[in-house]
Amino acid sequence: MKEDQSRIIREQATRSATREHSVPLYLTSSFIFDSAEQGRAIFADEEEGMVYSRYANPNTAEFIDRVCAMEGAEAGLAFSSGMAAVFVSFAAFIQHGDHIVSSRAIFGSTHQLLTQLFPRWGITHTYVETADIADWEKAIQPNTKIVFLESPSNPGLELYDLEKLGQLKAKYPDVIFSIDNCFATPYLQKPLPYGFDLSVHSATKYMDGQGRVLGGVAVGKKDLIDKMMFFIRHTGPAMSPFNAWVLSRSLETLNLRMDRHCANALALAETLEQHAEVLDVKYPFLPSHPQYELAKKQMKAGGGIVTFEVEGGQERAFRFIDSLKMIKYTSNLGDTRTIATHPASTTHSKLREDERLLLGIRPGTIRLSVGLEDQNDIIEDIVQALELTK
């Protein structure tokens, strides 16, 4: 099977003696050994085999194998949530005195990790404000262990040049380059071939894509994944077999869903750009996006998130959201259902006003996670809410 998609669908947990076609759910906390000798050999790492579902389970293993096939990764690990994956992708490698370089525009809880929790253990960070690779290099110190970023960013949809960052990695081979690839998904963007060491995801978003379960996954270089494995084996943020089973089935349709998310998002972004009540529309595949060329180079399509600003600040933004009929207000994203969010008062409310402005979040900024409903219905709901609140 030459094509990724065929492998993703066909690569599945070993068929049991029952000869099932679709993979069953392995709800078992532990696995038996055929003999005392086998138990000894597995624990001594002389023989491969499952032991306990905190370490590995057929459902989580299948999910991981599929994400590895999508990203072109050597190895991977599944986690109870996206934040568990992000946390372990730092914590497995750092110690007191180490330093992290990160893009400023990162997921809210990742920001809390860097600014509130890690300083307790003597770990410092530097935020890079721009996409200019010289600024990234300047931020690297002798004690820098990890360079981390999200691209596209949330909710400003700024991009970082993955090829240039890969070249920087080559210059600093001992620094781990890690990306939260959640917004793009492995279908739209593959950072590892550029030289990145790790690609981390909240599987809760597009991988599930239906707003049902939490999950996280990290894939990349095998030696790094092994170190993360040691960490989760002894700290416990493992993915449940049920969630892995759900997520693994979802990956079979990720490409189809993303194609539709992207087509709907682009059509909506083009409509919003023409609308008089809208001040600013951000979407990576709009020619007006300042990094349009870069987006076309490193992403297959623009993704499912569109960010725009309504005229009239927070008061208008609130009235706009309350006037939506079909679209609901929730802080999740990457769902079949279109979702509207007001970042300044929710996901990014813990930031200071000046920090929000650095991320392009103004009082009138709205983030839309564009779903899989009929394109005309999505656009109609948004346009009627804009007209009603003029």
Ligand SMILES: *Cc1c(COP(=O)(O)O)cnc(C)c1O
């Ligand atoms: C949601 C999200 C996370 C956290 O994932 P959870 O599954 O909610 O723990 C991390 N990074 C990004 C970019 C996200 O959107």
